Amino acid sequence: MLVDSIHRDHRNISRLLRLLTDKLAAIRSxxxxxxxxxxxxxxxxxxHAERCHHPKEDLIYHYYLTNYADTEGVAALDEEHETLAALTAEFAISVDMILMDSVIPLDVFAGKLTEFVEQQQRHLELEERSVLPAIEKALTAEDWNYLQSQWEEEDDPLFGEQVAARFKALAAAM
Structure with missing residues (x-):
């Protein structure tokens, strides 16, 4: 079911956030x-998240908003997905600068990493604790069948059956 793949994605993203939290602890020490x-x-x-995961959520959220009352603030999630994409892109620039041997004070980098992890975790918690339960309660089997017919699942390049070459080191580190 489509919602099951969202929950699975959230668990996988949480694993990555734990890895980042471990890196943050190492930086701080x-x-x-x-x-x-x-x-x-x-x-x-x-x-994956911006190309596959968020569009999958958006499909469900937009359907929900069109057919049901917005009791959980689902409409705000579009903007939140855009904010997370911008935060990811901005933080990626900092990481690239470090990898190119630019000097960034560790406390500044640690602050950016902390903000990134906290924003991602807050977003996942919002979806898992209030948004998705409300949607799962409201949508019928017919709704889910329709949504499933509108979505073509792609292989996950890190957590799927076949790990993409560019993510093999990351997969081994988890």
């Missing part, structure tokens, strides 16, 4: 950090 894992996490989020 001045331990060596492989910033390539942070870059690869952002690449995955930019590729």
């Amino acid at each position: 001045e331990q060596p950090v492989d910033y390539g894992y942070i870059r690869d996490t952002l690449l995955y989020l930019k590729d």
Whole structure:
């Protein structure tokens, strides 16, 4: 079912956020950090989440808004997805700068990483704790069948059956 794949994506994104939290702890304790894992996490989020995951959610959310009352503030999620995409792109620039040996104070980078992780976690919690339960309660089997017919699932390049070459190191690190 379509909603099951969203929950699965959320669990996978949460795993990546835990990896980023571990990297943040290492940065704060001045331990060596492989910033390539942070870059690869952002690449995955930019590729999969923004190209596949959020559009899948948006399909469901727009259908819900068209056919049901917006009791959980679902309409605000479009803007939140745009904000998260911008935050991801901005943070990716900082990671790229570090990987190109630019000097960024670690406390500044740690602050950006903290903000990124917290925003992502807050968004996932909002969807999992209030938005998706309300939608799951409201939508009928017929609604879900219609939505499923409108969506073609793509292979997940990190958590799917076949890990893409560019994510093999990240997959091994998790």
